[in-house]
Amino acid sequence: MSSLPRRVKSEAKALTSEDDELPSLLNSSSESEEEEEEWEPKSKIAKRPRLPKKNEAKTKKVASPRLAVAMKKVKKIAVKEEMSILNMVSMPFWQDVSLIIAPAEDDRMQLQKPKEEDTGTKRKTLNQKPEVPKKMEINSFQGKNVKSLESDEKPSTSIPLVGNQVKHEKSEEDFAFDEPPFKKIKSTTCPEGKPVKNLGGNKVKEEFEMNWDIVQALSEITNVEPWVCANLIHLFQEENTIPFIARYRKELINNLEADALREVQQTLEELRTVAKKTHTMIQKLKKEGKLSGCLLTALLNCRTLEELDHVSAPYKTGSKGTKAQRAKQLGLEPAALSLLQNPMELNLFSYIRPNTKGLSTIREVEAGVQHILADIFAKDKDTLDFIRKLCQQRYICIQSALAKVSSKSGNEKDIDKFQLYHEFSCNIKNIQHHQILAINRGENLKILTVKVNIPDGVKNEFCWWCVNERWRPKQFLKPELMRILRNSVEDAYKRLIYPLLCREFRSKLTSDAEKESVMMFGRNLRQLLLTSPVRGRTLMGVDPGYKHGCKLAIISPTSQILHTDVIYLHSGQGFREAEKIKRLLLRYNCSTVVIGNGTACRETEAYFADLIMKKYFAPLDVVYCIVSEAGASIYSVSPEASKEMPDLDPNLRSAVSIARRVQDPLAELVKIEPKHIGVGMYQHDVSQTLLKATLDSVVEECVSFVGVDINICSEILLRHIAGLNANRAKNIIEWREKNGPFINREQLKEVKGLGPKSFQQCAGFIRFNQEYIKTFCSNKKTDLGSHALLTKAGAQGKKKSKPTPCASQQPNPLDQTCIHPESYNIAMR
Numbered sequence: 001m002s003s004l005p006r007r008v009k010s011e012a013k014a015l016t017s018e019d020d021e022l023p024s025l026l027n028s029s030s031e032s033e034e035e036e037e038e039w040e041p042k043s044k045i046a047k048r049p050r051l052p053k054k055n056e057a058k059t060k061k062v063a064s065p066r067l068a069v070a071m072k073k074v075k076k077i078a079v080k081e082e083m084s085i086l087n088m089v090s091m092p093f094w095q096d097v098s099l100i101i102a103p104a105e106d107d108r109m110q111l112q113k114p115k116e117e118d119t120g121t122k123r124k125t126l127n128q129k130p131e132v133p134k135k136m137e138i139n140s141f142q143g144k145n146v147k148s149l150e151s152d153e154k155p156s157t158s159i160p161l162v163g164n165q166v167k168h169e170k171s172e173e174d175f176a177f178d179e180p181p182f183k184k185i186k187s188t189t190c191p192e193g194k195p196v197k198n199l200g201g202n203k204v205k206e207e208f209e210m211n212w213d214i215v216q217a218l219s220e221i222t223n224v225e226p227w228v229c230a231n232l233i234h235l236f237q238e239e240n241t242i243p244f245i246a247r248y249r250k251e252l253i254n255n256l257e258a259d260a261l262r263e264v265q266q267t268l269e270e271l272r273t274v275a276k277k278t279h280t281m282i283q284k285l286k287k288e289g290k291l292s293g294c295l296l297t298a299l300l301n302c303r304t305l306e307e308l309d310h311v312s313a314p315y316k317t318g319s320k321g322t323k324a325q326r327a328k329q330l331g332l333e334p335a336a337l338s339l340l341q342n343p344m345e346l347n348l349f350s351y352i353r354p355n356t357k358g359l360s361t362i363r364e365v366e367a368g369v370q371h372i373l374a375d376i377f378a379k380d381k382d383t384l385d386f387i388r389k390l391c392q393q394r395y396i397c398i399q400s401a402l403a404k405v406s407s408k409s410g411n412e413k414d415i416d417k418f419q420l421y422h423e424f425s426c427n428i429k430n431i432q433h434h435q436i437l438a439i440n441r442g443e444n445l446k447i448l449t450v451k452v453n454i455p456d457g458v459k460n461e462f463c464w465w466c467v468n469e470r471w472r473p474k475q476f477l478k479p480e481l482m483r484i485l486r487n488s489v490e491d492a493y494k495r496l497i498y499p500l501l502c503r504e505f506r507s508k509l510t511s512d513a514e515k516e517s518v519m520m521f522g523r524n525l526r527q528l529l530l531t532s533p534v535r536g537r538t539l540m541g542v543d544p545g546y547k548h549g550c551k552l553a554i555i556s557p558t559s560q561i562l563h564t565d566v567i568y569l570h571s572g573q574g575f576r577e578a579e580k581i582k583r584l585l586l587r588y589n590c591s592t593v594v595i596g597n598g599t600a601c602r603e604t605e606a607y608f609a610d611l612i613m614k615k616y617f618a619p620l621d622v623v624y625c626i627v628s629e630a631g632a633s634i635y636s637v638s639p640e641a642s643k644e645m646p647d648l649d650p651n652l653r654s655a656v657s658i659a660r661r662v663q664d665p666l667a668e669l670v671k672i673e674p675k676h677i678g679v680g681m682y683q684h685d686v687s688q689t690l691l692k693a694t695l696d697s698v699v700e701e702c703v704s705f706v707g708v709d710i711n712i713c714s715e716i717l718l719r720h721i722a723g724l725n726a727n728r729a730k731n732i733i734e735w736r737e738k739n740g741p742f743i744n745r746e747q748l749k750e751v752k753g754l755g756p757k758s759f760q761q762c763a764g765f766i767r768f769n770q771e772y773i774k775t776f777c778s779n780k781k782t783d784l785g786s787h788a789l790l791t792k793a794g795a796q797g798k799k800k801s802k803p804t805p806c807a808s809q810q811p812n813p814l815d816q817t818c819i820h821p822e823s824y825n826i827a828m829r
Helices: 004-009 011-021 023-039 042-047 065-074 079-089 106-112 135-141 147-153 214-222 226-237 242-248 258-288 293-301 305-315 323-329 333-341 362-378 381-393 404-408 412-417 433-444 456-470 479-529 574-587 601-613 632-636 639-644 650-663 665-669 688-706 715-719 726-739 745-750 756-765 770-791 821-828
Strands: 183-185 194-196 397-402 423-427 448-453 539-543 550-555 561-567 592-596 623-627
Touching: 214 226, 214 258, 226 258, 242 258, 242 688, 242 756, 258 293, 258 305, 258 479, 258 688, 293 305, 305 479, 323 333, 323 362, 333 362, 333 479, 362 381, 362 479, 381 456, 381 479, 397 433, 397 479, 423 433, 433 448, 433 479, 448 479, 456 479, 479 665, 479 688, 539 650, 550 574, 550 650, 561 574, 561 650, 574 601, 592 601, 592 650, 601 623, 623 650, 632 639, 632 650, 639 650, 650 665, 665 688, 688 756, 715 726, 745 756, 756 821
Parallel strands: 539 592, 592 623
Antiparallel strands: 183 194, 397 423, 397 448, 539 550, 550 561
16 A cells, blocks of 8 residues: 555546446446446536546446445545545455445444434435345436435535534435425424425315315416425415415425415315315205216316306206206107217107107207207317317407496496496406406496407317217218207307306406405505504604694604694684694604695695795704505594593594504504505405405414514504414413513413414514513512512422412523524524
């Protein structure tokens, strides 16, 4: 080994020469190594320098990827370790190959092994004896299990090595092809996070099974990856809230925004509603004895309520049955099926019954057969799929016109509102959401008539396809039977399929427009709630008015009401009132005026602007702003306002609300029902339950993401934190009043009605002001010290008393951050 120091100096040369000295090691697994060589990226093979040897045998050309990578990665190791590894490289071939890979010391060998409990999967460790790989393992690049091959190709994930420290740069499971990387989920047993792909596979067990997979359907409708949809279904099943998922489960949902999560949740509810209604319908039809095999399949294929309605309409009680059902009752179904299956033996004249209505002539028999065939065509899944696909490729437009009735007798004012839509036509792919809502409103008021226009080309192509491909008879058809088949297809399109398509298009456009309207409400509400507050100022709120005067309220920087008054600026007493305003502003050192944007807003603004321009309020440098007063009057007469400001006149409460909207918009606006803030379009035309659910969710998201200080926030604000409700908020306030301020997040578990799930959801969004808690704790300790001295003698014979909350609890600086308690130990490390 005298040449060893030189070998260390010129590392690259030494390693390549070693490469060629070692082929004897590979004989044991040459076959599998050849296959692995094929899988190795070309760039790697090209970069590996090799000395040409003409006399070398064919098998010896294969250099182990395992060894090559090991050699490359060893380059940066300190001289001592380099020597020990090179010593091992030159060992005889019968010794364990894995020894070449592992560093010399024992403790490093242990660190090389990936922890099995961390990954949650059994993995081939580096210190095992290499088995001859099977062909199956090579194909694992395509499948999900890349581990075994990568433990061969990437033997060391811990370089560079400095002293005894070994650093894992990437988990082997982070590398996968054609699919997203493995996600890490935190749990109580493994807080660092276990790498998981999803929470329980893409198969989700639903209460009501359908012929379609709910994960796949959800993914197609929302354009979200299937694995994310599967994870979301599990997370929603476990009653996780949207703010919690969006902030603390990002790795499981591919960093989706809260709005996207809300959309997935709504779509999931819709799909579950369809599944539930379908199963109810199946049970009902089974009871009535109307359920056949093909009807069951048709029902289980339905994905929307429109499809379900289309399939189940003929079987509803109370209807006198469809034309097809009446024809079936007359016994014409065998004739219709025979026309498609075995037309040579069909004789329609044998079905004539002169005394029976519907069978008395050959024309009536043909009509009955035609109705049965039309019904079969209109309920066939392939036929409907074909016509839907055809419609996607063509120009389909929605048209609206002035209704004839409304033009004769109707309110001119209402008719003029819809002037844009008196002669309106637009492609359904390009129409705007607000246009759909306007057309729908006009139609509901009977001012407009609306129709969907599908071009004739669609009908012609569809009829040709049905006769010549989908429903082509098994044998030659006589001309009169061919005529019946053609008429059946046309009848199916005109009477059944076209109306279904129109309903589908209209309902899809309407539901999309409603969703967009609700989303716009949500977006506008979020912007309003997250307006930056004006903190640390004394403010004067002005609710303007003419006859009843302008209501004033002055509030302190901590939102306490300092003064309320009424002034009459617009009844010729403006100059006298200016003295009063100046006196109030100087007394409370208030230099900001907030004016509501209601009646008399402009006049009030001009009045204050004039006084400010004349420097009337000197030495104060007064400024003013205008704020939306939407919902202020509703709030002023609400039970919350009466509870908060019992002694104040409702008119003056609105002035207080206007001032507080500038000081802390979030805390003030959550007191008002979101729909009264009026920040969207067609509020009364959209689904009220959907609107309420979405707006409440947006409020919850805003309050949670901003966070609340548990020791000073109001009960109303606390209600909107994820995982809390009115009852739990009330219990928290009662606990606070009884035991003093909360010291840390763990104390939340002591509150009545706040279980582990609620704690998990709300803990990350609740903050603790550390300065306030330190002051409280230091005061408490001095009290406890004196109290302990007094009670020491008396307590000796008794049981140990429960430690007081402050004695047992210590403040935690992480409680004022958005880090979740489940991650505290990582943060501490």
